[in-house]
Amino acid sequence: EDKVVQSPLSLVVHEGDTVTLNCSYEVTNFRSLLWYKQEKKAPTFLFMLTSSGIEKKSGRLSSILDKKELFSILNITATQTGDSAVYLCAVIQGAQKLVFGQGTRLTINP
Amino acid sequence: KAGVTQTPRYLIKTRGQQVTLSCSPISGHRSVSWYQQTPGQGLQFLFEYFSETQRNKGNFPGRFSGRQFSNSRSEMNVSTLELGDSALYLCASSLDTRETQYFGPGTRLLVL
Numbered sequence: 001e002d003k004v005v006q007s008p009l010s011l012v013v014h015e016g017d018t019v020t021l022n023c024s025y026e027v028t029n030f031r032s033l034l035w036y037k038q039e040k041k042a043p044t045f046l047f048m049l050t051s052s053g054i055e056k057k058s059g060r061l062s063s064i065l066d067k068k069e070l071f072s073i074l075n076i077t078a079t080q081t082g083d084s085a086v087y088l089c090a091v092i093q094g095a096q097k098l099v100f101g102q103g104t105r106l107t108i109n110p
Numbered sequence: 111k112a113g114v115t116q117t118p119r120y121l122i123k124t125r126g127q128q129v130t131l132s133c134s135p136i137s138g139h140r141s142v143s144w145y146q147q148t149p150g151q152g153l154q155f156l157f158e159y160f161s162e163t164q165r166n167k168g169n170f171p172g173r174f175s176g177r178q179f180s181n182s183r184s185e186m187n188v189s190t191l192e193l194g195d196s197a198l199y200l201c202a203s204s205l206d207t208r209e210t211q212y213f214g215p216g217t218r219l220l221v222l
Contacts, residue, residue: 034210042200042213043153088153097166098143098202098211100153 002027006089006101014109017079021104023089024071031092033065033072038086038103046074046087076106084108112137114203114214122220128189131217135182135203142184143211144176147198156199159184160206188219196221 004025013019025033032050036043047056049065049072056063060079065072076083086103093099115134123129135142143166144156155168159178178184182203188195198218202211 036213042215045210045212048210090153094166097155097158097168098145098153099155100145102152 002091002093002099004089004091004099004101006087006104008104009102010105010107012107012109013079015079015081017108018075018077019079019106021074021076021087021089021106022071023073023101025089025091025099025101026070027091027093027099029094030067031094034090034092034098035063035072035074036088036090038088039084043088079108081108081110114201114212116199116201116214116217118217119215120218120220122222123191124222125191125193127191128187129191129219131186131188131199131201131219133184133186133201133203133214135184135201136212139203139205139212140182141204141206141209141211142178142182143202143204144184144186145200145202146170147200147216148196153200156186191221193221195219 007022035046047063052067060077063074084107086105088103089101090098117132141160143158145153147153158166162178173189176186198216200216202213204211
């Protein structure tokens with residue numbers, strides 16, 4: 001059965017800390033891995049990773065994919081309260097089917 | 111460019127009724143996917159349409175159906191509603207196969 005597993009499920013840190021969110025997957029016909037941030041409404045796109053070992057970076061956020069070990073990490077440095085959200089990892093499988101992980105609920109305390 | 115839009119944003123129905131939700135993709139996007147999000151099950155894939163054809167389908171009963179029009183707008187229909195169908199229904203569009211999907215704001219459905 002195809003599955004995407006995220007850890008931890010919940011994380012509480014202080015503003016300014018660095019966090020690492022994990023995503024492991026076991027799917028057939030892997031195409032790409034996506035990271036989304038979901039606050040109160042719909043998920044917003046963060047990164048799309050297709051190749052192993054190439055870090056994608058956007059401000060304080062960065063992500064990398066390891067296709068051999070079947071996982072990805074999302075790093076957030078110098079966290080701010082606005083980073084509080086659920087972070088979703090999803091794998092594009094086959095033509096265009098997304099399989100989502102359960103999400104990591106990140107809370108940043110001031 | 112305008113984002114993905116979904117209507118209605120909120121809906122209350124009773125068991126046994128049917129409902130139709132609408133999604134307008136980002137201009138130029140031809141692929142539209144539908145997802146159900148509940149606290150217990152998380153985000154689950156319903157189906158995906160591309161050029162008016164359903165290409166992928168998730169593990170949902172036949173009460174859940176959809177279609178896509180020539181302008182790429184898509185509708186999702188749920189018949190004989192059950193309490194468990196209460197959820198946030200999200201639509202996402204992308205340019206083509208394997209491209210990044212962009213989500214709409216969702217339709218929150220409450221079944222009483």
